Amino acid sequence: MDNEVSMTPPAPTPSRALATEAVHAGRDDLASLGVHAPPIDLSTTYPSYDSRDEAMRIDAFATTGSLPDGPPVYARLDNPTTGRFETALARLEGTDSAVAFASGMAALTAVLLARASQGLRHVVAVRPLYGCSDHLLGAGLLGTEVTWTDPAGIADAIRPDTGLVMVETPANPTLAEVDIRAVAHACGTVPLLVDNTFATPVLQRPVEQGARIVLHSATKYLGGHGDVMGGVVACDEEFAATLRQVRFATGGVLHPLAGYLLLRGLSTLPVRVRAASASAAELVRRLTADPRIARVHYPRIGGAMISFEVYGDPHRVISGVRLITPAVSLGSVDSLIQHPASISHRIVEEGDRRAAGVGDRLLRMSVGLEDVEDLWADLCQALSDGPVPSARTAERSLQRTAERPLQSSAGR
Numbered sequence: 236m237d238n239e240v241s242m243t244p245p246a247p248t249p250s251r252a253l254a255t256e257a258v259h260a261g262r263d264d265l266a267s268l269g270v271h272a273p274p275i276d277l278s279t280t281y282p283s284y285d286s287r288d289e290a291m292r293i294d295a296f297a298t299t300g301s302l303p304d305g306p307p308v309y310a311r312l313d314n315p316t317t318g319r320f321e322t323a324l325a326r327l328e329g330t331d332s333a334v335a336f337a338s339g340m341a342a343l344t345a346v347l348l349a350r351a352s353q354g355l356r357h358v359v360a361v362r363p364l365y366g367c368s369d370h371l372l373g374a375g376l377l378g379t380e381v382t383w384t385d386p387a388g389i390a391d392a393i394r395p396d397t398g399l400v401m402v403e404t405p406a407n408p409t410l411a412e413v414d415i416r417a418v419a420h421a422c423g424t425v426p427l428l429v430d431n432t433f434a435t436p437v438l439q440r441p442v443e444q445g446a447r448i449v450l451h452s453a454t455k456y457l458g459g460h461g462d463v464m465g466g467v468v469a470c471d472e473e474f475a476a477t478l479r480q481v482r483f484a485t486g487g488v489l490h491p492l493a494g495y496l497l498l499r500g501l502s503t504l505p506v507r508v509r510a511a512s513a514s515a516a517e518l519v520r521r522l523t524a525d526p527r528i529a530r531v532h533y534p535r536i537g538g539a540m541i542s543f544e545v546y547g548d549p550h551r552v553i554s555g556v557r558l559i560t561p562a563v564s565l566g567s568v569d570s571l572i573q574h575p576a577s578i579s580h581r582i583v584e585e586g587d588r589r590a591a592g593v594g595d596r597l598l599r600m601s602v603g604l605e606d607v608e609d610l611w612a613d614l615c616q617a618l619s620d621g622p623v624p625s626a627r628t629a630e631r632s633l634q635r636t637a638e639r640p641l642q643s644s645a646g647r
Contacts, residue, residue: 253327253437254505261323261498273319275495279310296483300476310491312483317494323501324457324467327436328449332475334482335467335494339432339452340367341487342466346399346428346448347377348485349477355398356380359389361418363591364430365407365452366580372401373587383587386413389421399448403430405534408542408575408599409592412534419445426474432456432566437508438536448474453497455566456539459507463496465489507568507604511539514610515602521611527618529596540565542575542599545618549574549598555617558609565601570610572600 251259262273283289283306292303296312307313317335325333336342347358358381360372372381382392389400400422404413410433419427428448429441435456441449451457453465466489468478482488489497519533522543529544545552552572553561559570563578573579580593602610 256323256326257504258502260326260501261319261321273316273495273498275491276307276315277491278307278314281307281309283308297480300478300480301472302479311486311488312479314488314491314494316491316498317489320489320494320498320501321467323498324451324453325469327440327501327504328431328469329436329440329442330449330469331472333467333469334475334478335453335465335489335497336482336487337466337489337493338464338487339365339450339454339466340371342450342452342468343368343371344377345478345481345485345487346450346468347371347379348481349474350398350426351377351379352477352481353398355396357382357394357397358399358401359384359392359397359425360401361386361389361403361413362587363406363409363411363580363593364401364403365432366575366582368401368403368430369580369587370582373583386418386421389418390423393423393425397425399428400425401428401430403432405433405536405538405540407433408579408597410532410534410538410540410542411592412536415439415441415444415446433534433538433540434536435504435508437505438512438538442469447471454564456504456508457500457566458497459500459504459566459568460496461564461567461569463493463500465493465497467497508539510604511602512537514605514607515539515541517607518600518602518611518614522614525618539602540599541602542597544594544596545598546596547618549596550577552598552617555619556613557616558605558613559600559617565599567601568604570601570603570605572598575599 265271265273292308296303302313307315321333321335336345356379358372358379360381360383362383372379384392402413402418404415415429426447428450429446430450431441432452432455447470449469451467453467516537519531519541522528523531527546529546532542553574556572559572562571563573565571575593575597576588576595580588
């Protein structure tokens with residue numbers, strides 16, 4: 236009939252704004268399915284009455300790493316719910332594909348194993364990185380070797396067996412930034428991996444600046460509510476195929492319920508990041524003028540993460556907050572504060588930690604969605620027991636702050 240309505244949803248529009256993609260990516264087929272919320276597929280296995288066809292599909296996956304056509308085979312290979320999250324994240328990062336894992340560290344492990352499987356075991360990395368990422372590289376637990384350098388030394392550090400260059404920008408916990416485009420140029424043909432956990436695709440899309448691999452601890456901003464753990468790698472389809480093979484072999488799969496929660500988290504990601512970033516910028520302004528604060532670190536691109544060095548005992552600040560939660564992790568709707576030298580970067584050798592700018596008086600705060608006045612009041616009372624420097628010391632500190640832009644020190 237001429238007036239018959241097609242049940243096929245329209246193809247996604249490539250030029251959709253980020254906020255629109257965050258809400259709709261991975262969900263384009265829901266109307267045709269007759270549902271509004273994405274379904275959760277908790278199956279661990281799937282029936283197949285054609286074992287010959289199943290064998291060919293498994294052989295194809297083993298050979299190419301591409302997802303097989305037709306229904307899923309086994310949850311360690313693929314899951315429709317986590318697949319929706321992968322589709323959405325790839326769209327937000329502007330990559331062909333994305334591969335989800337049980338945690339951010341599982342995701343990084345898969346990347347290192349994928350490159351090592353091709354005989355490329357050497358990694359060039361820039362500190363600071365998240366403490367466990369630093370440890371995984373430095374300890375050689377996966378048979379890899381790392382050369383630590385600053386951004387200017389990347390080109391000279393690359394060897395024939397270099398499989399990866401890794402940076403985190405803004406970095407955990409100093410919020411130091413690197414010029415992604417310049418670093419990507421220095422990498423030549425070696426893939427650049429950017430840990431984009433702090434910035435999220437709301438603030439930067441590293442692939443647009445030359446990176447080839449983007450890593451997220453999805454536990455943080457992508458989930459956004461402190462109730463789900465996961466990791467994800469956004470990249471081209473060729474590398475994604477290899478990552479799927481590593482995931483299948485090692486079993487670091489994301490649970491479907493986690494995939495559902497992460498997809499739901501993406502829908503509010505732009506709103507959450509922008510709101511929390513506005514509060515963070517205001518707290519930075521106030522902390523910079525506070526004589527109890529020796530130095531404030533905040534990236535040029537903005538964001539909801541801040542770090543600052545106190546004149547007094549940082550542990551008293553941790554024990555003194557009442558509204559802000561003293562806890563590891565970040566990116567939740569509520570504000571968190573922690574002492575990196577004691578927790579997130581404790582596993583890094585003390586000398587390396589200090590050289591990277593992670594001093595004993597540094598505190599890192601993940602700003603949430605609370606009212607900024609309440610957050611400031613809580614910080615003020617937690618800082619109130621600390622010593623106030625002499626007028627001359629405070630004046631010198633404020634003068635140094637005024638002479639430089641609000642940004643992270645390189646700390647290297």
